Amino acid sequence: MSLKVGVLTGGGDCPGLNPAIRGVVYRGLDHGFEFVGLEEGWRGLVEGKTLPLGLNEVQHIINQGGTILGTSRTNPFKKEGYVERCLATWKDLGLDALVAMGGEDTLGVATRFYTEHGQHVVGVPKTMDNDLSATDFTFGFDTAVTLAMEAAERLVDTGRSHRRIMILEVMGRHAGWVALYTGIASGADWTLLPENPDIDVAAMSDHLKKVHARNKVALVIASEGIKVPGVEEGKEELDDFGHMILRNRGVGEQLAQLLEKETGIEARFAVIGHMQRGGPPTLFDRMLGTRVGYKAADLVAEGDWGKMSALRGNDVIGVPLEEATGTLKIVTPEWTRFLETFSK
Numbered sequence: 001m002s003l004k005v006g007v008l009t010g011g012g013d014c015p016g017l018n019p020a021i022r023g024v025v026y027r028g029l030d031h032g033f034e035f036v037g038l039e040e041g042w043r044g045l046v047e048g049k050t051l052p053l054g055l056n057e058v059q060h061i062i063n064q065g066g067t068i069l070g071t072s073r074t075n076p077f078k079k080e081g082y083v084e085r086c087l088a089t090w091k092d093l094g095l096d097a098l099v100a101m102g103g104e105d106t107l108g109v110a111t112r113f114y115t116e117h118g119q120h121v122v123g124v125p126k127t128m129d130n131d132l133s134a135t136d137f138t139f140g141f142d143t144a145v146t147l148a149m150e151a152a153e154r155l156v157d158t159g160r161s162h163r164r165i166m167i168l169e170v171m172g173r174h175a176g177w178v179a180l181y182t183g184i185a186s187g188a189d190w191t192l193l194p195e196n197p198d199i200d201v202a203a204m205s206d207h208l209k210k211v212h213a214r215n216k217v218a219l220v221i222a223s224e225g226i227k228v229p230g231v232e233e234g235k236e237e238l239d240d241f242g243h244m245i246l247r248n249r250g251v252g253e254q255l256a257q258l259l260e261k262e263t264g265i266e267a268r269f270a271v272i273g274h275m276q277r278g279g280p281p282t283l284f285d286r287m288l289g290t291r292v293g294y295k296a297a298d299l300v301a302e303g304d305w306g307k308m309s310a311l312r313g314n315d316v317i318g319v320p321l322e323e324a325t326g327t328l329k330i331v332t333p334e335w336t337r338f339l340e341t342f343s344k
């Protein structure tokens with residue numbers, strides 16, 4: 001089947017993107033497709049910036065973090081004339097289909113190109129935040145949480161030597177999955193999630209004092225999306241998709257100050273930040289990236305437009321893009337109750 005297929009990666013990068021690009025290209029070659037890479041997400045389509053994409057470009061990238069196509073948070077539906085420019089590039093390049101890899105924002109744009117403009121689009125879910133609906137997991141999450149878990153363990157070592165409270169601030173935006181998994185896997189004593197905005201400072205402080213008294217390093221994992229009580233919020237900075245930019249809010253530091261004051265125990269914090277998004281993907285993310293990429297090529301071959309390859313149980317299936325982008329997948333009360341069991 002001779003189809004020309006464009007591939008782009010949008011939004012924040014994460015480990016697993018390169019295996020996914022490799023997966024779609026390798027499987028696409030089985031179908032006889034020709035590929036073209038769009039540079040830096042939707043910006044590549046707006047500006048007509050392309051990259052060669054074939055076996056030579058993808059044969060060595062299974063273990064590489066980042067994305068060989070580059071990425072951006074460009075939203076063509078936000079700027080006058082950008083949608084028309086995308087459609088013109090689509091035509092000029094002679095694309096029969098486009099595979100868009102991304103999270104809620106990137107796939108939201110893909111959905112609109114499909115529903116409002118009838119374009120032949122297939123999605124691949126990606127986000128280290130794991131907050132995309134309609135798929136059990138997204139690649140990037142496993143690597144990001146593994147790195148945060150290792151960072152937390154290092155903090156515990158130094159915390160033990162100094163008898164300090166240690167705080168790790170992790171990414172995850174407005175969903176607490178990264179903090180939740182990091183907290184459970186690193187044996188944290190208190191984990192703060194954006195889904196639970198009413199922080200009980202007295203209960204948290206009492207608990208940390210109790211833990212400290214029995215000679216355990218009191219470890220706190222805080223999601224970047226929380227609000228620390230008593231702290232005045234600065235002006236909100238929004239991205240192209242209208243989402244609050246969370247960097248530099250300093251919730252880790254604010255917590256350290258608060259807890260030192262409330263408990264009388266010395267506290268230190270660390271922010272893992274973009275280190276969580278780099279480095280080689282874990283085995284899980286290599287496998288998931290490869291599988292969802294492979295499935296995306298099959299969806300193109302079947303002409304099953306407006307779908308995304310999703311992990312359901314242990315199967316990778318096609319699901320409507322609209323299901324994935326309608327609502328954010330956030331941490332449920334059941335998970336919060338599970339977490340509470342480990343705050344003793």
Ligand code: F6P
Pocket residue numbers: 012127128129171172173224246247277
């Ligand atoms: O959505 C992924 C993510 O890593 C979030 O967890 C984080 O808030 C954001 O991206 C950071 O974005 P940027 O790379 O633009 O600073």
